[in-house]
Amino acid sequence: MFAYIVRRLLYAIPILIGVNLLTFLLFFVVTSPDDMAVSQLGDKYVTPEAIEAWKEKNGYDLPLFINNEASGVERISETIFFTKSVRLFVFDFGRSESGRDITTDVSTRMWPSLAVALPTFAIGIWVNICVALLVVMFHATRLDRWVVFTFVALMSISYLFYIIGGQYLVAKTWKLVPISGFHAEGQVWRFLILPVLVGVVAGIGSGARWYRTLFLEEAGQDYVRTARAKGASELRILFRHILPNALIPILTGVVVLVPSLFMGSLLIEAFFGIPGLGSYMLDAIKSQDFAIVRSMVFIGSVLYILGLILTDISYTWADPRVRLS
Amino acid sequence: MKPLILWSDALIFLLVAVLIVFFLRLRRDPQIRARWGEVFGSRLGMATFTIIAVYVLVALLDSLHFRRALEPVEGAAHTTSEVFYDNRVTSVLDLMLGGMGQRFERTYSAPFALYSFEKQNMKDAQGRDYRDFPRLKHAGQHLEHTDDKWPDILARSLWSLLPGLLLCIVLIGPQWLALRHSSLPWRASWWVQGCVICLWVWLVAISRHYHVLGTDLGGADVAYQSIKGIRTGVLLGTLATLVMLPIAVTLGVLAGYFKGWVDDVVQYLYTTLSSIPGILLIAASVLLFQVYIDLNPDFFAIGMEKADARFLALCFILGVTSWSSLCRLIRAETLKISQLGYVQAAHAFGVSHTRILSRHVLPNVVHIILITFVLEFSSLVLAEAVLSYIGVGIDPSMGSWGNMINGARGELSREPAIWWTLSGAFFFMFVLVLAANLFADLVRDAFDPRSATGAGRRA
Numbered sequence: 001m002f003a004y005i006v007r008r009l010l011y012a013i014p015i016l017i018g019v020n021l022l023t024f025l026l027f028f029v030v031t032s033p034d035d036m037a038v039s040q041l042g043d044k045y046v047t048p049e050a051i052e053a054w055k056e057k058n059g060y061d062l063p064l065f066i067n068n069e070a071s072g073v074e075r076i077s078e079t080i081f082f083t084k085s086v087r088l089f090v091f092d093f094g095r096s097e098s099g100r101d102i103t104t105d106v107s108t109r110m111w112p113s114l115a116v117a118l119p120t121f122a123i124g125i126w127v128n129i130c131v132a133l134l135v136v137m138f139h140a141t142r143l144d145r146w147v148v149f150t151f152v153a154l155m156s157i158s159y160l161f162y163i164i165g166g167q168y169l170v171a172k173t174w175k176l177v178p179i180s181g182f183h184a185e186g187q188v189w190r191f192l193i194l195p196v197l198v199g200v201v202a203g204i205g206s207g208a209r210w211y212r213t214l215f216l217e218e219a220g221q222d223y224v225r226t227a228r229a230k231g232a233s234e235l236r237i238l239f240r241h242i243l244p245n246a247l248i249p250i251l252t253g254v255v256v257l258v259p260s261l262f263m264g265s266l267l268i269e270a271f272f273g274i275p276g277l278g279s280y281m282l283d284a285i286k287s288q289d290f291a292i293v294r295s296m297v298f299i300g301s302v303l304y305i306l307g308l309i310l311t312d313i314s315y316t317w318a319d320p321r322v323r324l325s
Numbered sequence: 326m327k328p329l330i331l332w333s334d335a336l337i338f339l340l341v342a343v344l345i346v347f348f349l350r351l352r353r354d355p356q357i358r359a360r361w362g363e364v365f366g367s368r369l370g371m372a373t374f375t376i377i378a379v380y381v382l383v384a385l386l387d388s389l390h391f392r393r394a395l396e397p398v399e400g401a402a403h404t405t406s407e408v409f410y411d412n413r414v415t416s417v418l419d420l421m422l423g424g425m426g427q428r429f430e431r432t433y434s435a436p437f438a439l440y441s442f443e444k445q446n447m448k449d450a451q452g453r454d455y456r457d458f459p460r461l462k463h464a465g466q467h468l469e470h471t472d473d474k475w476p477d478i479l480a481r482s483l484w485s486l487l488p489g490l491l492l493c494i495v496l497i498g499p500q501w502l503a504l505r506h507s508s509l510p511w512r513a514s515w516w517v518q519g520c521v522i523c524l525w526v527w528l529v530a531i532s533r534h535y536h537v538l539g540t541d542l543g544g545a546d547v548a549y550q551s552i553k554g555i556r557t558g559v560l561l562g563t564l565a566t567l568v569m570l571p572i573a574v575t576l577g578v579l580a581g582y583f584k585g586w587v588d589d590v591v592q593y594l595y596t597t598l599s600s601i602p603g604i605l606l607i608a609a610s611v612l613l614f615q616v617y618i619d620l621n622p623d624f625f626a627i628g629m630e631k632a633d634a635r636f637l638a639l640c641f642i643l644g645v646t647s648w649s650s651l652c653r654l655i656r657a658e659t660l661k662i663s664q665l666g667y668v669q670a671a672h673a674f675g676v677s678h679t680r681i682l683s684r685h686v687l688p689n690v691v692h693i694i695l696i697t698f699v700l701e702f703s704s705l706v707l708a709e710a711v712l713s714y715i716g717v718g719i720d721p722s723m724g725s726w727g728n729m730i731n732g733a734r735g736e737l738s739r740e741p742a743i744w745w746t747l748s749g750a751f752f753f754m755f756v757l758v759l760a761a762n763l764f765a766d767l768v769r770d771a772f773d774p775r776s777a778t779g780a781g782r783r784a
Contacts, residue, residue, distance in 0.1 A: 018597040026609040029616075152766065156703065156758040158710045160730055161751055168737050179738075266604055267711060282715065285608045293605065301600035308596075 001316070005309060012305045013089075019301045020085045020294070024064070027290055033060035033080070036097060036290060058097065059083060084294065093295040098287075102295050106277065112182055113264030113276030115192060120199035120268075121261055124207060125254060127200055132211035133238065139216065148212070154205030162202040163271045170194055180273040195272045199265065211250060218246045248318040255314045259303035263296075327392050327410050331633045334388040337560055340567065341385065351691075363771040368513040370767045375517040376760040383552065384559040387418040390629075414629045418556075422549060423529045428463035430536070430544035433736075436745050437535050439465045439474060464535050481531055489526035493519045539745040542732065551749035553724035558757060561640055561709050561719075562702040568644025569701070570694060573651035578686055580652075581659025582678075591656065595649035604715065606646050611717040614638035632720035639712070639719065643705060651697045658690050692772035699765035703758045710754070726750040 037054040038046050055061040060080055063069075067078040077083075087094060093102035138144045171179040171194060182191050218224065219242055227237050264278035273279075277296070284292035315322045351357045364370045392410040419426055433442035440458035449455055460466075465474055497515050504511045528548065531537055538547035580591035598606075618625075618634055625631040662668060663686065671681050712718035713727025714734075721728055733746035 014593065015597050015600060018593065019601055022597065022601065022606075023609075026606070026613060029613050149763075152762045153759055156755055156762050158707050158730075158751075158754060158758075160710050160714060160734070161747075164730075164734055164737060164747065168742070172738060172742075263602065267714070270714075281602070281605065285605065286716065288612075293609075297601055297605055300602040300605075304600040305596075 001313075005313075008305075008309050008312070012302070015305060016089070016298065016301055017085070019297060020088065021081070023294055023297050024081050024084075027293070028064055036060065036288070058095075088295065088298045093298075094291060096284075096291045097289045102292060105280065105292075106295070106299070109275055109277050109280050110262055112274050113262060113269065113278060115188065116195045116199070116268060116272075116274055116276065117261040117264050119192065119196045120203075120265075121254075121257065123196065124200045124203045125250070128204060128207035128211050129250070131204060131208040132215055133243070135208070135212050136215045136219065136242070137234070137238065139219070148209065151205045151209040151212075154202075155209070157202075157205075159202055159267055162198050163267065166194055166198040166201070167271070170197070180271065182272075182274045191272070191274075195268050195274065199268060210253075211246070214246045214249050215242055218242045221245075251318055252311055252314050256304075256307040256311045258310065259306040260300070262303060263300055326394055329390045329392050329414060331388075331390060331630060332637055333560055333564075333633050334390060336564060336637075337384060337388050337556075340563055341381065360771045362509075364764075364767045365509050367767060368510045369763060371510050371513040372517050373760040373764040373767070375514040376756065377764060379517075379521050380555055380559055380757050380760075383418060384556040386421065387416045387553065387556040388560075389417040390414050391416075412627050414627070418552070421529075422552065423533065425529070425532050425546055425549040426553070428532075428536075428546060430461050430463065430540045431459070432540070432542060432544055433743055434461055434464070434536060434540045434544075436537060436539040437464075437474070437478065438539065439468070439471055442743070461536070467534060478531065478535065481534070482527060485527045485530035486523065488530075489523035492526060493522050496522060538749045541729075541746050542736075547729075547746050547749045550724050550729060551726070551753045554726040554729065554750065554753060555757070557636070557719055557723060557725040558706045558709065558754065561636070561643070562705040562761075564637070564640035565643035565647070565705050566698055566701045568641055569648045569651065570698065572645070573648035574655055574687075574690070574694060576648075577652040577655030578659050578682060578690065581656040582663050582682060582686060584660075588656075591652070595652050598646065599649040603646060607642055607712065608715060608717045610642040610646070611635075611639060611712075614642070628722055632723040635720045636723060639717075643708070647701070651693070651701075654693050654697070655690050658693060659686055662686055662689050695772055696765065696769045699761060699768055703761040703765065706754065706758050706761075710750075726754045 033055050034051055037051040037060070041050055041054055052061070062078055062080045062083065065079055065081050067074065070078045091103075093106070096102050096105070135144060135147050138147070167179050170176050177190050177194050179194075180191075182188070224237060224241055227241050232241075262277065263281075264274075264276040266278040266282055268274070269276045269278035270282050280292065281296045283289075284296065352361070365374065392413070393415055395409045395411055431441060431443075431445070434440070435442060439461060441461060443458070444456050445459045446454060446456055447459060465471070465477070468474060468477060497518055500511070500515065528537060532546065532548060536546050536548070538551065541547055541550065576591045576594070580588040614635065618631060618638075622631075625634060668681060668685050671685055676684075709718055709725060710727035710730055713725060713731045718727045718731075719725040729746055729750040733743065733750075736743035737747070
């Protein structure tokens with residue numbers, strides 16, 4: 001198991017290099033270090049000297065990928081790509097193009113993101129399982145068909161409408177909570193209720209529908225028929241036989257998402273004005289701050305790979321037949 | 326009148342042709358025929374397919390573009406016989422809507438309203454200034470008293486039923502004569518068709534005198550804009566999926582069949598791609614194309630062509646960035662299939678790799694491709710709205726539901742709230758995505774051997 005995890009972590013290195021390479025390629029096809037300098041220094045009256053000074057200060061005065069003036073290993077190492085990527089691997093994100101320390105930004109903005117994403121995730125799973133169980137109880141009735149239809153209808157509504165509708169109804173019309181905003185002190189929960197509610201409701205359609213199929217798959221198994229033949233009550237079958245077994249695919253399916261919770265939700269944070277990592281990324285895209293984009297992509301990839309490893313581990317944990325090799 | 330073929334126009338017609346050929350080829354296989362029979366044997370399948378077909382038809386009609394010839398300027402010397410063309414592009418759909426897109430107001434107005442939403446400085450008969458809600462230019466001008474509005478609308482609605490029903494008889498009648506003894510539930514389809522035709526006639530008739538869904542900030546008719554959004558949505562969903570399919574299928578099948586280093590490379594590619602947060606990848610690529618378009622303005626004669634190029638780029642990007650999940654599925658399935666007896670037997674007989682892949686492996690992953698195609702379609706239509714919000718979506722000059730939502734999302738906080746733009750986009754988008762999702766469910770139930778809900782399946 002330990003050897004497996006170590007190997008998976010080593011596999012992550014080429015993937016992360018690839019991710020970085022792709023980020024660099026995409027970004028520098030669009031702009032050049034000179035453009036970045038101009039946009040950071042302000043558009044008007046920028047002298048060539050000022051551009052050179054900015055590039056030197058921020059480490060953009062090297063060639064992009066291959067340094068033809070150097071020799072040996074330095075042909076690769078004395079480049080923007082190498083110097084900027086290597087530091088990411090030891091989680092040193094440096095400063096953003098506008099001069100802010102990215103590590104501090106990330107560590108302060110992580111908490112609002114988590115404060116929204118974690119309850120949404122946990123409550124969402126709980127609600128979905130409850131709804132799915134309820135539907136399974138009424139399996140193969142007219143009610144079941146209508147509920148499944150409702151699930152599909154809920155899935156067909158754009159996320160934007162959930163947010164806009166939630167803000168309009170709960171915050172504007174009923175005035176129960178503030179429309180948007182976030183204060184670290186005092187009544188944080190008042191700002192969290194609506195984003196979490198919207199996130200949970202928006203997820204019910206696809207989530208509960210998926211869990212319903214998982215429950216039904218288990219309900220068709222032989223051990224369920226045996227239990228029924230032995231005279232176990234339907235409730236007992238549902239909660240003692242079907243639920244624990246169906247939790248395995250549910251667990252292994254959602255575990256991949258757990259690390260990504262740190263990244264927060266882009267849309268929710270943008271609409272509700274939550275100063276988390278999602279809105280951080282959105283702002284960085286809009287202002288073309290490459291240092292932040294690069295760091296966020298890197299963090300995102302690391303968390304994703306972590307999620308994949310966790311998924312594999314959770315398989316062995318939930319199902320003893322699976323051995324990692 | 327001068328026809329104008331945009332790249333996306335050519336592509337959508339090509340696409341529909343390819344889909345029809347594909348469909349006809351698949352029909353030859355008796356097993357696949359039985360499966361399709363299962364999909365279309367249900368009333369729901371028939372109805373949802375009809376709705377999707379209506380959307381596609383509207384998109385096709387909206388893709389027949391042309392530029393109107395401009396009237397020669399009065400007083401200009403008639404020395405040249407050259408004709409100048411309008412820079413605005415019109416489509417056959419615009420003609421069918423009866424000039425709905427040309428009735429502009431000054432700014433917002435509510436559905437069926439007679440007065441503008443905002444007050445304006447005006448002069449009364451004696452020339453004194455006052456401030457009030459001005460009458461709309463294209464709504465209810467024929468009314469003598471504003472109290473007559475609702476009776477008038479009711480009367481016009483009832484009158485529009487007559488041509489609507491006539492059109493229904495003309496269009497559905499022949500279908501009924503030809504297909505009334507068919508075992509398929511065509512009746513569901515006819516109901517949907519009838520409703521759509523009647524609604525269409527009603528909309529065209531009423532919108533000559535009212536704005537059915539009001540007008541937006543620029544005074545454009547919201548109902549018209551929502552209908553124009555259909556082409557963008559349908560095209561984006563299909564084009565992006567069609568870009569994705571060949572990449573995913575080729576790589577997935579190759580990885581699963583050859584294993585070894587090919588498998589390693591493909592796995593590396595899709596893990597790398599899927600570990601980058603999708604929105605960043607899309608945003609960066611769209612910006613990239615935007616820079617390219619801005620640097621080469623000579624390629625595009627009119628603004629519409631520029632918007633079209635950006636739109637195609639977006640489809641391409643969405644396709645290229647979203648192939649990893651399908652690729653993973655197909656790889657796993659191919660791994661399974663290539664272990665099976667008949668593939669092993671083909672190997673033993675010395676059948677070439679290409680032949681094994683095309684005859685034995687590919688036909689057995691078709692169901693995955695089919696299911697993904699329909700599912701991906703609806704998620705792409707939804708994704709467009711989100712991308713437009715972030716500012717990397719469709720060009721604002723090209724109508725789309727995403728742009729409509731983006732333009733109107735702040736206006737709900739007004740007093741009274743401006744809800745009609747959002748509702749228009751919501752309704753048209755919801756119907757399309759819902760129909761596609763329901764249809765996808767049926768297709769999956771019929772084609773996926775593992776589907777848990779495939780109850781009435783013939784073995």
